[in-house]
Amino acid sequence: MKKILVYSAALLVFASCGLKEEFQPVFTGKYDNPSPYVYYDDSDFGKISTIAEVCAQYEVGNPILLGSKGETIIKGRVSTTDQPGNFYKSFYIQDETGGIEIKAGKNGLYNDYLEGQTVYIDCDGLTLGMYGYKDGSYGGMGMIQLGFNDPSGSYETSYLESPLIIDSHILRGDPTDIKKVTPKVISSASDLPDGKSATQVSSNLVGSLVTIQNITYGKEVFVLLYLDSTKDKKAATNRVFLSSSNNAADPTCGITTWAMSKSKMIEYIKSGVWDACKVGSGSTYPTYEDGSYITVGSLAGEDGTYSGIEKAAYSVTQYFKLGSKDIQIRTSGFSKFCDYEIPEDVLSGAKTINVTGIFTFYQGGVQITVNSLDDFTYSDGTPLYK
């Protein structure tokens, strides 16, 4: 009997030691809610630079890796939200010198960086670059952005993307101190910075949340369709511009929504309103062997499904006028409000509107990106949509 006890004791000891390092056991009781994140404040940093100071390091065409001159911290309040989907994988922060896009590179950023929350950016290791610059007489400035380097050469910056890069560089301020950014008001064309030269360095409107007042519908759109997005997107044979230059008869191309979801796009194309638009890129329009242009209409197919054109959600630029200046309101086809109709009285020019959004330049042109439908009001302040 004694022997048995010795045996079993030995065996139990052996078993309890195991043959491998013990894991922390899984807790199977009721879990406590984790405590809120610790957040940063100014005292956690030394010098805090302004957005304009950081942007001043950038020269057009030369993306710059920050941090080689020591730590650079900028601070601003989040002025955008990707919740309605018009901003995608990035957000803007804004200080008194202007605003800048932080190319974070993941979905649902508004969950982590609340609209109106203070965010600190540790710029060390990030890349400052420009998007949307075009030289020449028709071109102009784009936007200086903060992102990561892009060795592929497609753009001057890429998204941060990697979770550790994001968390090491985008540092949250107090989540209970939420103050939504007040838009700066632009009421005349003379208030607009010059798209040939202005950047965040020279104008605090650039990259900032603005309200542009009393703009009139410009009866013109710009949309870039692809025949097949899995193929080369830059080939002229794979593109269709829905624009004034490709459809002089109707520069709106029949598009009366802010953008188009896939289902809306199918509705538009099947209505035939784009049939006259030619396949091509800028001034290059490929032709069939008989010399005739490849038009959208010619790709309708016998069943009228336009199977030769990629059915997808597309972004739309709707042109408005502030005095003589074009104001492009560019809206993503993935935004939740993309299929909302622009009201008839706005389309007809009977009423002017105010629009609130991020002021950006694209090839020198003024482009406004709104956060949500609430950003559209009639000039008397009544909302466009209830």
Add this chain to the structure above:
Amino acid sequence: MLKKLVTVLCTLALGVTMFAQGFTGGVKGTVVNRAGRVPIAGASLTLSQNGETIASQKSASDGTFAIDNLDNGMYGLTVEAIGFVTLNVNVTVDGGFVKDLIFVSMVASQVVEDVDDSSFAEFDMDDSGYTDTPTILFGASDPYTNLAGYGFSSIRFKNRGYNSETQDVYLSGVKLNDALSGYSPYSLWSGLNEATRSKETTIGSETADFGVGGVNGQTNILGTPSSVRPGWRFSVLSNSALYRLRLMANYASGELDNGWSYAINVSARLGGNDWVEGVYYRNFSYYLGVEKKIGDIHRISLVTFAAPGQRGAQNASTQEVYDLMGDNMYNSNWGYQNGKVRNSRVRKTFEPVTVLKYTVNPSENLEVNATLLWRTGFNGYTALDWYDAADPRPDYYRNLPSYFYLEDEDYNRVNQDKYDWAYYQWTTRGKAYQNYQHLNWDRLYNVNYNNPDGRSKYALEERRVDQNDVNFAASAKWRQSDLFTLTGGVNARINRTENYKIMNDLLGGQYYLNIDSFAERDFAIDEEKIQNDLDYYLAHGEAQKIYKGDKYGYDYLAQVRKAGGWANATFTSGGLTANIAGTVGYETFWREGLVRKGLFPDNSLGKSEKSQFLTYSGKASIAYVLQGGHRFSANAAYMTEAPTFNQSFVSARTRNTLVSDLCGDDFTTKKTMAFDVNYQLSTSWMQLRATAYWAKIFDQTDVMSFYDDSQNSFTNFAMTGIAERHMGVEIGIKVPLPVQGLSVSGAFAWGDNIYVKNRGKDPHMVQTIDNSAEIVRNEDVPYWVSNPVYKKEFDEEGNVYYYDDADGNYILEGYQKHYVPSSPQIAAELALNYRTNSYWFFEVNAQYFGKSYLDMNPLYRTQYACSGADGILSPAEVEYMAGQESLFTRADGSNPAYTHFLLNCSVGKSWYIQRKYNFGFSLEVKNMTNNTWFKTGGYEQTRLISSVGKDRYYRFDPKYFYMQGVNYMLNLYFRF
């Protein structure tokens, strides 16, 4: 304890016939193995009366025995044979007749088989529609299954390459394979090892007394209280591969003099293991049974059992993740919450089963059984759910270094700096990085805190599959004469299973919204289309807010009705036995939506069309027994089976569309044709079985849902016309060695179990967009069965060049066949066993496995995936995309012909104290060489990567499951 009558084991077999045989009485019969009726030679028979031995004898080589010169009276007959449970039979001799017991059937004793289906990693197929359950062979007095059934289970060996649902599992005579999936239902009684120990089994295509069966064996767990081994039994088990601790207690009364039997079995399985972190058990189980024998004719039993509890599951990852973590057992399901380990995938079940069984023996030649069985309760499985927020899984592909940089420039992943960051994030150990390597619960809560109105963006859903399953089965066995026995039965099943989700945990938020985030991507502006419950929205003007415990997402009933009958006739003459059997069945099922889905307002609520199937099967077998324990047999079977509910709806979550709506007549019954021939040798000295089998299964259907990058959409994929051909041999042998107590046994299986064309045609697929039901592809899957191999050459740098002929066409060299996956095609085991008279036993066994292949995703075998976006198929593309990966390779992935060796050993000892108490232990150490490179299975992902030139696609990496390294199981038991 007195040895009780093990009546249940012999009432079936003991037809009692009398023959006038002169003045003195006697008893005679043939000792056979219950499974397969193989005569047992050399069984020792002891006849006793009032504790005194009257006569003893050994059975002859054909199993026969005869004891005569007996006075009238009651005798006890004890039959003992190596490898079988000792049998006690009461025999009454009167009138001077020789009582012919015909067959004295013995049930094989089970050596070591605390096999538990939970020993297998949870197969989470990433919602691809693939699911799997373990396949276990059954212990039987068969030298092959005895060894392979236990020995091959840790590597998930599939017997003859067949899926788990091909095994018919009965409980008290009711076939209990899942009504919706066909899977074997072991989890219902896991932990109740004692109560479910007594079982009858057949192998291959053999028929049984409880049913005609399929092609992969049948087992009937007796489950009645009188079949539970009598006495008290307690055990404590610790297992480093499964759970830390199992406690089990069992008491069975055996059959008392007043005809009652009771049994109770309880157990608890608790804790984690040494290999997979985050996995744990908190499972309990109980079995309560009572049985009464009324007179000599009636027997009625009532049993209820369940295995309630929860356990945390394991998940598969890609090799990249395993390498980054330095651990092939890495589990991405868990993470820290407030420093405590929490698993996001937890199975929570409580499915009580109640069985009422009645047996009657109205005459000596007739036995009738009727069983009513009811299964109810809930079966939940938690998972993270999120809305408009980043994918929380730590091993999401965008979090991995390979997403940022790959050496092959054709992938266009060129950012080395991001790679370095991601690599650092995965390979740096310590608290600051663990939330990147494991699920970051704290972040999920913080996101929810941040939503000012309390709407949760992350939540823990619980997917429920709640069955109500009522079964009735009745069978009769009529022994007309020595020559002819007829068994038959009827069965009926009503299954109503509700499939839905409930909110398990709002993770710090206040509510969740009952909308479909996938629908929102396509129909953002259409408030009605994105509703999971459209009627709620229409009634209240807003989407439903979901609180903890509420149903949401989807909610539908699977309704299944089955009825059938079977008959089995056996002719016996001398050593020759012939058998024919057949079944007919009717099955109908339909979906009944309980909510109206915004996407499909006219096709989601209410009943679907009813699918109806008539099924039938036929079997014939012949066996011949020669003197000396030789038995030759051959079996043939043809059967049709209805597709399961789970294979029949294109997207059961959302709508009533049946596969037949898309695929028409291709959606039909599954047909199986099977043949096998066997040789068995069963003597007291050695046991041998050799089997050759051939089977063809065709007209199979499968459905799955996945994100298709070429469509930029979540899609449903219905495939019909899947066919398999299984062919191979099985050999099992057990022989004693000259040293007393030492024996050697071996098992060998070789198979060529492959996919083949279905009546000369490739499988066909119809792919629809999940949000719109639009058909986007309707074509054959040309590379499912095999992929073409072209003539090629490698240069010194490893570049490949394909030859072409004068016309510029590539030169086809042949086709590489594709194997039925996730199980070795070659398996062998050799075991050396030593037992001493002082109750020590030792065993060492070596195992060898070869040729195992990865489960294939049909998307990668389509023309469009192999051609790439340019639609031009090249030899390199098709060989890469359609080829089937070998699971057995070296650690660096090289040598697809690699084979695995495993070494295991066990030791045990029993002590008897005062002849009454029995105490013992067994210790088993498995995988002694610590082989951590043994892939037991895995699956391909469904995503595609387009090349830089958009001329071809690349696959996402597959995900694998690995076998645990060295592990032990220690069992201490105490019995009296």
